[in-house]
Amino acid sequence: xDSVTQTEGPVTLSEGTSLTVxxxxxxxxxxxxxWYVQYxxxxxxxxxxxxKANEKGSNxxxxxxxxxxxxxxxxxxxxxxxxxSAVYYCALSPYMGYxxxxxxxxxxxxxx
Amino acid sequence: xxxxxxxxxxxVAVTGGKVTLSCNQTNNHNNMYWYRQDTGHGLRLxxxxxxxxxTEKGDIPDGYKASRxxxxxxxxxxxxxxxxxxxxxxxxxxxxxxxxxxxxxxxxRLLVL
Numbered sequence: 001x002d003s004v005t006q007t008e009g010p011v012t013l014s015e016g017t018s019l020t021v022x023x024x025x026x027x028x029x030x031x032x033x034x035w036y037v038q039y040x041x042x043x044x045x046x047x048x049x050x051x052k053a054n055e056k057g058s059n060x061x062x063x064x065x066x067x068x069x070x071x072x073x074x075x076x077x078x079x080x081x082x083x084x085s086a087v088y089y090c091a092l093s094p095y096m097g098y099x100x101x102x103x104x105x106x107x108x109x110x111x112x
Numbered sequence: 113x114x115x116x117x118x119x120x121x122x123x124v125a126v127t128g129g130k131v132t133l134s135c136n137q138t139n140n141h142n143n144m145y146w147y148r149q150d151t152g153h154g155l156r157l158x159x160x161x162x163x164x165x166x167t168e169k170g171d172i173p174d175g176y177k178a179s180r181x182x183x184x185x186x187x188x189x190x191x192x193x194x195x196x197x198x199x200x201x202x203x204x205x206x207x208x209x210x211x212x213x214x215x216x217x218x219x220x221r222l223l224v225l
Contacts, residue, residue, distance in 0.1 A: 032211045043116070043202050043216030044155070051211045089154060098143060098212045099170070104154040 002027040006090045006103035013080050014111050021075040021106045023064075023090035031092040033057075033066050033073045034100065038087040047088070082112045115139045116217035118203050124223045131190040133220050135203030143206045144186040145214060146170070146178060148199040155202065161186055162208070193224045 006023045013019060025031065032051040036044040048057035053068035062077045073090060090103040116137045125131045137144065145160040157170030159178035167178040175197060177189040190197055200221050204214040 034213075041218070043204070043218050045216065046213045049211065049213065093212065098206065098208050099157060099160070100145075100155075100214060102155040104152060 002029075002031075002092060002094060002101040004090050004092055004101055004103035006088075007106045009087075009105070009107035010109055011106060012109045012111065015082055016079050019075070019077045019080050019084075019108065021088055021090075021108075023073045023075065023103060025071050025073065025090070025092050027092055027094055027101075029094035029096070031094050033064075034089075034091040034093070035062065035064060035073075035075055036089040036091060036102075038089065038105070040086070044089055080108070080110045082110045084108060085110045116203060116205055116215050118201075118217040118220050120220060121218065122221045124225065125190075125193045126225055127194060129193050131193050131197075131222065131224075133188040133190075133201055133203075133222070135186045135188075135217060136184050137186075137203075137205040137215075137217075138184065139205050139215060140183065141205035141207050141215075142183075143208045143212070144180065145204045145206070146176075146186070146188045147202045147204065148172070149202060149219070150199050158188065158201075195224045198222060198224045 003026045007021045034049045035047040037047045038044040048059040050057040050066040056065045087105045091100045146158045147155045161180040179187045203217045206212040206214040
């Protein structure tokens with residue numbers, strides 16, 4: 001079956017430092033890849049999605065490139081802010097499907 | 113004007129009791145989903161629905177039933193609640209399709225004693 005593996009948390013950073021959350025996936029089908037973010041007390045919400053290999057998605061300063069050869073979709077941000085403190089989920093949806101398979105989530109805490 | 117709402121937000125139940133979690137969406141989406149969220153497991157799909165009257169098993173359906181009486185409403189039913197079902201439950205809606213964005217509700221925290 002499909003699977004997603006991502007950086008185990010918690011990750012603690014100082015404001016202004018860079019972030020990388022690793023995400024790798026396994027699927028027999030050609031997926032769409034997603035990053036969702038969950039703020040405390042809320043449900044997950046879409047950060048961005050990328051349906052095609054070798055394309056980049058971005059939003060709010062976060063970005064990730066769909067690397068089909070390496071089966072990776074790492075999340076990066078050059079300079080984190082305290083307001084970025086949240087749980088980040090990598091997920092995939094197979095081609096011609098719509099069921100999301102999520103990773104275990106990475107908790108990020110940014111100290112001011 | 114939240115598009116996906118859940119009730120109750122918190123619930124304490126006794127082992128062996130029946131629990132119903134409700135979800136309502138105003139997105140007019142065909143698909144709806146129930147997930148549970150546990151540390152170390154992330155979000156796991158329990159049941160989903162393509163539209164009114166349909167329910168499908170997700171990845172971890174054992175011990176759960178679902179009901180979709182209308183486009184807007186999707187319920188998750190625990191007929192005989194067990195402590196292992198203590199978790200946070202999220203409902204989501206989506207239009208369908210492999211690029212589908214799912215819109216999540218705020219979650220229901222369930223404690224089974």
